[in-house]
Amino acid sequence: MGLLRYTLWRLVQAIPVLLGIVTITFVLANQIPGDPVEIMLGPTPAQEQVEAIRARYGLDRPIHERYLTYLAGVVTGDLGQSIYYDRPVLEMILLRLPVTLLLMLSAFAFAIVTAIPLGVLSAKRRNEPADHVSRVVSLIGVSTPSFWIGLVLIIVFAFYLGWFPARGLVLPWADPADVRGAATRLGVLRQAVHHLVLPMVALGTLQMAQITRIERSSMVDSLQGEYVTLARAYGVPESTIVRKHAFQVAQLPVITIIGLGLSTALGGAVLTETVFEIQGMGRLIITAINNQDYELIMGTTLVFGFVYVVGVIVTDVAYSYLDPRVTYGGD
């Protein structure tokens, strides 16, 4: 199988998982105690009003019927109607998803860009001071809650030093007219970067620490490989060995750990968005829950699952692309 067919095959394999996610979310959402209609209309609504609302949102029909309707809707891209926002769920998600994706991607970019040199340095200078520093940093990184890092960053860099804003996020492609303090396209970009730095670091630190740890141990293994010994025997300079021979092989476990880190990072995004008051998917799901907005809860959870599944497929494909030994599964 070629890479394209492998990718398609992985997508097909993901369908039962996605179906499972829909089912789990649907069951959980229908377990929620309390009545969304009551939240909407207050504690003592008129009977006919209640019935009208129930009929409008399909809450008067039996559960299996609603499940099938919902499933059919999901397949056709209709995630229902948000009671709280009074807009289609999909519309709300499409409004918020780019914010979260921007946050996630920049956090991973930050993590990878800092972790790989740190891990390689650590492996090269094993048991020297640089290694100890890098290991202590990554130990603290995996042990610190991301939301607390966010709070500390706000206190230090927003309140005391005043370098970065404490809340909000600006999308780089936003209209300059909507962004405060930005008159031009360049101004918007500047604002976007300015707002992104602290949440990116807060969310990315855990990933950075995990990638550093894996990069280090993977490089240590790789540097002990026979091909490295052989290259040394041929008199290949040490820097070339590290850069070319050892490095490439060492990246495979790193890709795996990035894939596994996606789940943590998506959860971390909910926390980071709360700390920095960013209106992304994380805030959307919390708002949905606090207002018992069934369809919005289901829709956001489903999209979180979907983003994760797609992320895992991307890392799988990247892995098989980089690893010459993988023959694209196949059966």
Next chain:
Amino acid sequence: MAVDSAPTDDDTPVDGDASGGLDEVEARVGARYTLKQVRQDTTARIGAYIVGLMTFVAVFAAVDYYLLDYAVAEAILYNPETDPETVRRLLPPVGMENQFGQGVIDHPLGTDHRGRDLLARTVYGTRIAMTVGFLATAIGLGGGTVIGAVSGYYGGWVDDVLQRVTETIYAIPFLVLVIAFMTAFGRDLTFAMVGVGITAIPVFNRLIRSRVVSIREEDYVEAARAAGVRDRNIIRRHVIPNSFAPVLVQATLQVGVSILIVAGLSFLGFGAQPPTPSWGQMLSASRGYMLPAPTFSIFPGIAILITVIGFNILGDGLQDALDPRINN
């Protein structure tokens, strides 16, 4: 990954050593071997000390709460001083000063937004964090062991069904899953614990299952089966003890992870509810006072950091101690 990392090649038994190699291989399994290795590994020892200290604090706080001093407990949960004139809100730690006044020795770490002592609340938070961390891990470990062992041992359609279900659970980002779970069943700490425990099931399931699959093919298991030993006994006597080391490492790390997740949940308002002094909940309350009283946001976070570091160091140390191949 020991910090001092002296090569320990000399201590590790070499496979295939003619003189008593088998004994040494056997001695590598089990609790006594683990203890011995941990004592020799500096990193693991530091981790064990931190975890021990935190457990001690947690137990001590529990005893204090239930037996010793009701007034102290009241002061930790609610504000002892009802007169708004005398309430000392948001005081800084002793020796520092902020707009609310000077730090006093009665409140070494200062006070929170209701005038409660931060040191006492942080200490009591240990009890909650440790309880939640251990119990959530126990739930994940128990569930994962049962599912993994059954799945790996029987294989076939049982394996397929169980693995597809856990895979699906794993495919929802776990914080989102726990939030959805708690929305459905309840917002308090118990459900946070159960929810986090459930998200840990796939981790242990995968670990146990892979061990079981490899052990199932071993000669001695075949021999036991041929001798008519029942499946249940094979799993109990051979499979589980042989999975001891990696599971212990994973469980230790998982306690730390659980503490982090539950703190995050409490921070979001799922989990410990006021006036319970949980670290996540304290940090959530501190958000409104970050500018005038930043130290309020600092100490509960440091408490989380120290506790989780303890479990991580212990887990790493155990890994080094129990797996002679890893010798970084």
